[in-house]
Amino acid sequence: MTEHTGTAALLDVRDLSVTYRRAGRRGGAVNAVRGVDLTVRPGETVGLVGESGSGKSSIGSAVLGLVPATGGRVAFDGADITHSSRADRRLLARRMQVVFQDPYGSMNPAHTIGDTLAEALRHNLGLPEDTIRERVLAALDDVGLPPGAMHRYPSAFSGGQRQRIAIARALVMEPDFIVCDEAVSALDLSVQAQVLNLLASLKRTRGLSYLFISHDLSVVRYLSDRIVVLYAGRVVESGPAALVAGRPSHPYTRALLAAAPVPDPEVQRRRQAERRRTTAATPPADRTNRGCDFAPRCPFAQDTCWTTRPELTDHDGIAVACHRYDQITSEAA
Secondary structure, eight states: OOOOOSSOOSEEEEEEEEEEEOOSSSOOEEEEEEEEEEEEOTTOEEEEEOOTTSSHHHHHHHHHTSSOOSEEEEEETTEEOTTOOHHHHHHHTTTEEEEOSOTGGGSOTTSOHHHHHHHHIIIIIOOOHHHHHHHHHHHHHHTTOOGGGGGSOGGGSOHHHHHHHHHHHHHTTOOSEEEEESTTTTSOHHHHHHHHHHHHHHHHHHOOEEEEEESOHHHHHHHOSEEEEEETTEEEEEEEHHHHHHSOOSHHHHHHHHTSOOSOHHHHHHHHHHHHHHHHOOOOTTOOSSSOTTGGGOTTOOHHHHHSOOOOEEETTEEEOOTTHHHHHHHHO
16 A cells, blocks of 8 residues: 555544433543544555554544544634534535445335435435436446345345445545445455455545545555554554554554454464453552553563653654654664
8 A cells, every 4th residue: 555645634633522412320431532633645545453442433523523523623625624514514415425334223124225326425425316317327336236136125135145235325525535444344354355345446546535534454454555553442553554564663553463364374373472462461559640541551561651741752753652662763773
């Protein structure tokens, strides 16, 4: 994958924060996203990776306008869309679409696939029926489904086929940019590979840009040009996909890589040992969370990690938020 360094950003997220209010008598707030910067350039795929609760889906939802940003700015093609109205979001849907993890949950089981794909074209764009039919058939063809699929119902399709339909529903709008939120995580490995290959092919043929959100670093690496790693709502590492996934610099990124299974038994044993080191680490009783968020789980944590939050700092093209970057990378070498 190539790094798109000389092109203006299609999506530009600056200092984004998202806070949720807790329900119940105790109330309070959850800071799901804290000061995140990221960009996606035309024709580029940026992978957003982290465990459940890291804030990655909240970023995707804020970009799409599904949850409000409590701080920062989201710009699309130079225009500020942070607090866009519902009417503006309908117009923006012509260029920005989403593919979720569970396609069946967002499909009306009483509607045919043709009606499901045509719905946004009728209500958002007001296109004539012959144009709608052409777009629906073209989208189905692009995702590898026959024309007859438009007359069938969601229950007639497998999980992988339904995800292809969800991708087709995004394609009928002819967007520039698609948010893929755990789009392959519910699929079997063989079907995952097919859908990932499809997304890569559509990127080339349609010139699409993706924000690809996943908990699986190996999946993100396959499709992405650049990777942004999130922990506790903050970016802890970012850079070219081959470097972030191939030679991770932050202990958390190393833990994500260790969690991915590999066919080589010796490599798998080393990864399991690395993962045990990370999950077994516990904070001293007298420490606070004023420092690095990952310190309670980090086998490399020292005193400064508990007292001072590390800044995201560039190291030869890789941005890493870790006080012990030099020592960890020298040990890995």
